[in-house]
Amino acid sequence: LLRQVSSEWGRSVLMVTHDPRIAAYADRIIFLKDGRVVDETRLNGNRTQEAAAAKEKVDTL
Numbered sequence: 223l224l225r226q227v228s229s230e231w232g233r234s235v236l237m238v239t240h241d242p243r244i245a246a247y248a249d250r251i252i253f254l255k256d257g258r259v260v261d262e263t264r265l266n267g268n269r270t271q272e273a274a275a276a277k278e279k280v281d282t283l
Contacts, residue, residue, distance in 0.1 A: 242273040251276060 224235045225247070237248065245251050246269040253261040253276065263276045 242277045243270055245273040245277070246270040248273075253277070 224237065227233060228235050237244070239245055246265065248265065250264050251262065251273060252259055253263075261276060261279060263272065265272050
């Protein structure tokens with residue numbers, strides 16, 4: 223539904239989640255820690271795997 227709204231209305235959608243499976247629906251993920259941006263990634267190939275790998279990276283910070 224959110225992808226359809228974004229496409230049809232030409233609007234960006236901001237979604238907040240802690241679940242990498244949900245984050246895999248995004249085109250771009252920005253990671254925050256203690257209120258600061260600590261990482262950013264754009265998803266291309268295996269979106270679920272990329273989102274999980276990026277979250278693991280941030281969890282080690």
